[in-house]
Amino acid sequence: xxxxxxxxxxxxxxxxxxxxxxxxxxxxxxxxxxxxxxxxxxxxxxxxxxxxxxxxxxxxxxxxxxxxxxxxxxxxxxxxxxxxxxxxxxxxxxxxxxxxxxxxxxxxxxxxxxxxxxxxxxxxxxxxxxxxxxxxxxxxxxxxxxxxxxxxxxxxxxxxxx
Amino acid sequence: xxxxxxxxxxxxxxxxxxxxxxxxxxxxxxxxxxxxxxxxxxxxxxxxxxxxxxxxxxxxxxxxxxxxxxxxxxxxxxxxxxxxxxxxxxxxxxxxxxxxxxxxxxxxxxxxxxxxxxxxxxxxxxxxxxxxxxxxxxxxxxxxxxxxxxxxxxxxxxxxxx
DNA sequence: ATTGAATAATTCGTATCTGAAGTAAACTCC
DNA sequence: GGAGTTTACTTCAGATACGAATTATTCAAT
Numbered sequence: 040x041x042x043x044x045x046x047x048x049x050x051x052x053x054x055x056x057x058x059x060x061x062x063x064x065x066x067x068x069x070x071x072x073x074x075x076x077x078x079x080x081x082x083x084x085x086x087x088x089x090x091x092x093x094x095x096x097x098x099x100x101x102x103x104x105x106x107x108x109x110x111x112x113x114x115x116x117x118x119x120x121x122x123x124x125x126x127x128x129x130x131x132x133x134x135x136x137x138x139x140x141x142x143x144x145x146x147x148x149x150x151x152x153x154x155x156x157x158x159x160x161x162x163x164x165x166x167x168x169x170x171x172x173x174x175x176x177x178x179x180x181x182x183x184x185x186x187x188x189x190x191x192x193x194x195x196x197x198x199x200x201x
Numbered sequence: 202x203x204x205x206x207x208x209x210x211x212x213x214x215x216x217x218x219x220x221x222x223x224x225x226x227x228x229x230x231x232x233x234x235x236x237x238x239x240x241x242x243x244x245x246x247x248x249x250x251x252x253x254x255x256x257x258x259x260x261x262x263x264x265x266x267x268x269x270x271x272x273x274x275x276x277x278x279x280x281x282x283x284x285x286x287x288x289x290x291x292x293x294x295x296x297x298x299x300x301x302x303x304x305x306x307x308x309x310x311x312x313x314x315x316x317x318x319x320x321x322x323x324x325x326x327x328x329x330x331x332x333x334x335x336x337x338x339x340x341x342x343x344x345x346x347x348x349x350x351x352x353x354x355x356x357x358x359x360x361x362x363x
Numbered sequence: 364a365t366t367g368a369a370t371a372a373t374t375c376g377t378a379t380c381t382g383a384a385g386t387a388a389a390c391t392c393c
Numbered sequence: 394g395g396a397g398t399t400t401a402c403t404t405c406a407g408a409t410a411c412g413a414a415t416t417a418t419t420c421a422a423t
Contacts, residue, residue, distance in 0.1 A: 058343075062335045065346055066238060068353045073235040074280050075360050076228060081411090093379065110402060118236050123380050125403055130378090147388045147401045173224040178359025181220075183352055184227055190341075190349040191230045197340025198237050243381090255409065272372060282411050287373055289409080309371040309418045 076175055083171055088164050093119075095168070097127050098136065098153060098161045107140060107150035136160060238337055245333055250326050255281075257330070259289050260298065260315060260323045269302060269312035298322060 077092065084090045100116050101108060108116070114124045128151055131137040136157030139149040153161060176184055239254065246252045262270060262278050272290065276283045290313055293299040298319030301311040315323060338346060 059331050059335050061346065061350070062338045063331055065338055065350045065353070066334050068350060068357065069231070069235055070239075071280075072353050072357050072360070073231055075357070077232075078280070079361070085411095091378075111400080114402095118233075118240070119379085120381050121402065122382075122404075126379080145389075145401085149402080169221050169225055172228050173221050175360060176224045176227055176356075179352075179356055183355060184223065186348070187352045187356065188223070188227045188230060190345055190352065191227070191234050193345060194338075194341055194349065195230065195234050195237070198234070198337060199241070247382095253408070273370080281409085283372065284374075284412075285410050292408085307371080307419075311372080 076172075079175060080168065080171060084164065084168070087167060088160075090164060093117075093123075093127055094131055094136075095161075095164060097124070097131065098157060099165065101137060101151060101153045102158065102161050102165070104152075107152035109142070109148050109150060111148075113151060131157070238334075241337060242330070242333060246326065246330070249329060250322075252326060255279075255289055256293055256298075257323075257326060259286070259293065260319060261327065263299060263313060263315045264320065264323050264327070266314075269314035271304070271310050271312060273310075275313060293319070 081092045084092055084095055096117055097113060100113060110121060110124050110128065113128075114121045117124065128137060128139070132139065135154060137151055138154050140152055142148040142150050179187065243254045246254055246257055258279055259275060262275060270278070272283060272286050275290075276286045279286065290299060290301070294301065297316060299313055300316050302314055304310045304312050341349070
């Protein structure tokens, strides 16, 4: 309305199509922002720590879970398929960063936990990761950032249940 | 500020850490929104047309380019690697939806174009695709959508050059 | 004209991801 | 307590993705 496109008055019919394109433009812009940030983070994680973003994300989930998380819970939180989680965890286990522990009372499930070494490695990465995010979002005024956060919250809640 | 978190006053030092977490939260929320929408679109494209999102996106870029696009331009616009574009185009060629044309005056390059059948297929998909996006963003008030679009525009421009 | 640098694509190895199918354990309900 | 269902996880095939190395062509600069 103010700084990206003139708000030309249109007849109702054209207006409808216009709204459609607006929705599409909103979506494409959100996708672009996400991909740009992701690309930066991915490159920096790789360059600085030789770590991939998916593995970092998985470790981030575990760091806040004292007793670890089940595979299914990881899958839900990371929003990726179960098969994917299996292979990510396999690799992190191979690297000695996480471990599978038996869950008492349910022999089907595992609790995936950070190893001490994994936790230490994660904390070092997380400190820098957070600084990168602060840097990447730092071009926005504080008020804009707050507003964006708020609007994305509304948007998220308005989406159909996953 | 209004509907997602109380704005507790904190001393300057704690405030700094608080801002950091805010930046992280903003980023994670944006990522979540993007992934939720993407998941919906992906599932619907697949279910309705047996089409993948990356291929759809590639065709979408071609639809607006009368004379086609070069591989490198596709790579730039889709924000994916060149090797990836090669394999996507290969498959679309195999399916008869796009074709590689020689570029007069540069024997290194191709112009990737939709075939008539590809164009027809794309237009049918695009109509529904747009309706899905309108539906997914429809839970937001018009004013919120506009504002979100605007803020994302500012954010995008504030990011370091890709 | 010729050499050297830059550009356009492709190829290849590996990682990530999905979704469907498979296995094992836990639950349900009569 | 046993059949059928659900849940937890793995496996597998195929698609998507990156990035480094390769090939072919063009451009630049003498």
